[in-house]
Amino acid sequence: MKWTLQSLSLEQKVGQLFICGFDDIEANEHARALVEQHQVGGIIYFRRNVRSLSQLSALSDSLQELAAAGDQPPLFIAIDQEGGMVARIDQDGVSRVPGSMALGASGREEDAYIAAQICARELRSVGVNMNFAPCLDVNNNPRNPVIGVRSFGEDPEAVARLGCAVIRGYQEEAVSATAKHFPGHGDTSVDSHLGRASVPHDRERLNRVELVPFAQAIREGVDAIMTAHVSFPAIEDSGYPATLSRPVLTGLLREEMGFQGLIVTDCLEMHAISKQYGVAEGAVLAILAGADCVLVSHTYAEQDAAIRAVVEAVRSGRIPESRIDASVERILALKQRQIKQREQLPLSASGVPQEEVQQLLYAIAGRSLTLVKDEGQLPIRKDVDTLVIWPELRQATQVDEAWSKSYTLGDALKDYGVPVRELRISTDMTDEEVAQVVQDADGYKQIIAVTYTAESRLPHGQQQLVNKLASLQRGSLVVLASRNPYDIEFLEGIKTYLCSYENTPPLMQAAAAALIGKLKPKGKLPVALGEEYPLAHSS
Template sequence: MSRQNMTLEQKIGQMIMCGFQTPQINTEIKTLIEEHHLGGIIYFRRNVNDKEQVGQLSIDLQQYSKQFTDIPLFISVDQEGGMVARLDWDDITLIPGNMAVGASRDVELAYEMARICGEELLRMGINMNFAPSVDINNNPKNPVIGVRSYGECPELVSEMGAAQIRGLQEANVSASAKHFPGHGDTAVDSHHGLAAVPHDEERLFAMELAPFVRAIQESVDCIMTAHVMFPAFEPEQIPSTISRKVLTDLLRNRLGFEGVIVTDCLEMHAISKEFGIPEGTIRAVEAGADLILISHRFTEQVNAIHALVDAVRSGRISEQRIDESVDRILALKAKRQMEKLTAITENYAEGFGSESSKKAVQLLCERSITLVKDEGQLPLRKDERTLVIWPEVRQRTEVDEPIIQAYTLATALQPSMSQVDEYRIGTYPDAAEVQAAVAHAKDYDQVIVITYNAVSELHEGQVNIVKQLTQHSNVRVIVASTRNPYDFNQFPEAKTYLCCYENRPATMTALAKVLLGESPTVGRLPVSINETYGFGFGQQLGSTVQV
C-alpha cells in the first residue's frame, strides 16, 4: 500500500507503536490493528515465554495485520543486553550490557555482540531493537542510565555505539540510538519525573550530542527521544520529546538526521503526569516525532490515536506533517524488508545460543572485569574456607535483572575450590540481616562480598556488611560490584575491589577466573570512580594500566 492510497486514519495508525498485556494475541491488540491500523508493536516480559512462543507470536501478529493491509508491522523490543533484556532465557545468546562493553574497550567484540543479538531477534520476528543507549553516564547519581551507558567519555560511547548500530543493522534489525539529546547527566528518572540537563550548547555538542552525531554518520535507522529538558535548545520548560526546537531544529535540521524519530514511552510520568498522553502525542508530532510509543494501557492508546486524528481534522496539525512521518516509516519498513517473515521450522532452535556466540560473549565478559585495587589478596587460596555473600534481586522490574539467580559466583567457583559456601542477602538488608551475615562470615578465611548498587542510600546495609567485615583482621575481604562501579566510594578501606558491571552467569564465570588467577584483568574503568581511580584506570595483578 502506498501512502497516496491511505486514509488519514491509516496513516496515523502507522505512526503509533503499542504494547499489550498477554503472550498471545488478545482482543485489545486485535482492535488496535483492525480498527486503528496500528503500525508497530513493542514486546515486554509479559509477552514472552520462550523463543518458540515469541517467534509464533510475531508470525501471528504479522498474519493478522496482513488481513487489513500489506504494510508489515514494526515489532520491537528493548534488548540492550545486560540488565535490560526482555528476553533472557538460557537457550538464546544474552549479550553483555553497555558498561561491560565499554570496559572491554573491544570494538570488534562490541560489533559481534550486536550482530549476534540482531540475528537471534530477527529469527523471533523482531525487526527493531530499542538499542543502543548512547547516553554518556557522567553523573554517578543517575538513577536510570548507569550501566546502560558505555561510559563517561564521548569518544568511547561514540565508538562502541557505532559498532553496535552496525552489528544490529547488518543483521537487518533496525537500531535505535537513545535517548536524544542525552539522558546521562540527570539525577531524575524520567519514568517518574521531569529532569533537566542545564549545560550550554558548546558543552552539549562536545559531550551529550557527540554519540548521536556518530550514530547519524553510521546511518542509524531510528533515534529515540528523551523526556528531558534542555534549556540550551528549548527555553520553555518542556521535555525534548515535545520540543520542535530539539527534534526538528536540532536533530533534523542541524544534525541532518533523515531516519525515524521515535518517542520514549509517553506513559512515563515526565509526559503523562505533566501533559497527559493525548496532548503529549499531539505535541510530539508537532515537534517532529514520527513514531509514538505508548506501551501499556489500551484506553490511553486509543485516546491518543483519536486525539491525533482530531488534531489533523481540526487543522492543528497539517496532513502534510503526517505524510512526512509516514513516508519515513514506510521507507524504513521497505529498506529492512519487514514483509519477509520466515515460518518457524523444525531446525528453528539451531539459530540460537550457538557455541561460537556464547564463546564470544564469554570473551567479552572476561575482558570487561576491572581490577581497581588489590593489596595482595588475589588470587584466592583454593584450599581455604571461602564464603560468597550474594545480594539477590528479589523484585523484578521492567529494566532489571531476573529474580533469584540460580547461577552465581559461588556456583562458578565451586569446581575449583575445596570449600565455597554462599550466604544470600537481599539488596536492601536491614540491621538484623547485616549482623547475621557478618556473624556467619567470621567462620571463614576469605569472604567475597558481592555488591549491587551499594552506592544508593537505600542499599546502606550492603555497605555496612563490607565495613564491618574489613574491621576483622582474621578475614580477607574481597569486594566485587555487580552493577554501578561507584560502590567503592562507600568503603574505600576495602583492600580488594573489582568491577563487573552486571551479575549475569557469563560475567560470574569471568569473575571466578580472575579471582582464581586463571584469567588476566584487562578491563579498564569506563567511568571515573573518584580522583584516584579515574576513567581508563585498571590493574593487572602486580601492575597498573592507565589510559
C-alpha cells in the same frame, strides 16, 4: 511494497505512527484491537510477552498475520534487548550478551559488533525487527539512577565509537537500531520513568559531550533515534522536555544535525510526560515537535485515547496533515528496506554454533572484567571454605530485571572446585538482615562480597554490610561490584575491588576465573571512580 501514502486513510496513517504494547503471551483482545482496529505501526515486547522462544516466534507471526489480513503494512516488532542488565528475553537458547558498560570496559569495537550481531540474529529468529538500543547517553553522573551501566561510559568519543559498532551489528542483520536517549540522559539524577530531569549545560558543552555520539550515529546511518523525557534549557526555553520540543526534535536533530531516519519517543506513560501533560496530549505535542513514532507501552485506554487525540488534532487543523504524511513516508520506507534486507539473509538463531557463541561471550567478559585494586589478596585460596554474599534483585524495574533463575558467583566458583557457602541477600537490606549476615560470616577467613548497589540504594544495607565486614574481617575480603562500578566510593577499607558491570553468567564465570588466578582481568574503567581511580584505570 503495495502500501503508499496515497493508499492510506487518515486513521491508517495516524495508526502507523504508534508503537504499543500489551500484556499477554498471545495475540489477545488488546493486541487485536491495536492491530485490527487502530492499525498501529508497531508492537513492543516486554518480559510479560515471553514464555519460550517458540511461543514468541509464534506470537510475532500471529501479529504480522493480523496486519496482513487487514491489508496493512507489516509491523515493527520492537524490544529493549540492550544486553547486560536490560534484556527482556532470557529464555534458554538466547545469549546473555554483554551490556554497554561491560563493552566500554573492553573498549574493542569488534567485541561490541560481535555482541550486537549475535543479539540481532537471535531477535530476528523470533520475529523482532527493531531493537530500542544502543544507549548513546554519556554517563558522567555517578548518581544517575536510570542509565549507569546502560551507557558505554563517560568518554563521548568512546561511546560514539562503540555505539556505532553496535548499530552496524544490528542493522547488518536486518534489525533496526534505535540510538537513545536524545539529546542525552547521562548527566541526570532523576529517573524519567518517575519524574522530570533537566540537563542545564550550555550548547558548547552539549556539542562537546552529549551530542557527539548521536552525531556519529547519524553519520553511521542509524535507522531510528529515541527521545529523552529530559529538559534542555539551552535548546528549549519553554520547559518542554526534549520529547515534546520542536527546537530539539526538528530544529536540532532534523535540521541542524541532518537526521533523516525515524524519531521515536520514549514511552509516553512514563511520569515525566503522563503526570504533567497526559499521554493523549503528549502524543499530539510530540508529533507537532517532529516525532515520527509515538511509544505507548502498556495501557489500552491511554493508547486508544492518544490515537484518537492525534486524529482529532489533524481534523481540527492543530496538526497539519503534511506533518503526519512526512512521518508515514519515513515509516513505510524503513519497512520496505527491512523486507528487502531480510529476504537476503538466512533465518537462523545464530551464525555460529551455540558453544562457540558462549566462548566468544566468555572471551569478551574477560576483556571487560576490571581489577580496580588488589592489595595482595588475589588469587584466593581454592582449599579454604569461602563465603560468597550474593545480592538478589527481587523486584524488577524498567532498567533492572529480576531474573527468575540466575547463575551466581557462588555457582561459578563451585564449578572451579572452590568450597563455597553462598548467602543470598536482598539488594535492599534491613538493619536486622545486615546483623544476621555479619553473624553468619563469623569465622570465615575468605569472604567475597558481591554488591549490586546503584547509588540510589546507598547508604542502605549493602553499604553498611560491606563496611562492617571490612572493619571486622581478620582474613581476606574481596568486593565484586556486579552493576554500577561507583560502589567503591561509598565503601571503606576495601583491599581488593573488581568490577563486572553486570551479574550475567559470562561475567560471573570470568570473575570466578579471575579470583582463582585462572584469568587476568583486562578491562579498563570506562568511568572515573573519583580522583584515585581515573578513566581507563586498571590495576
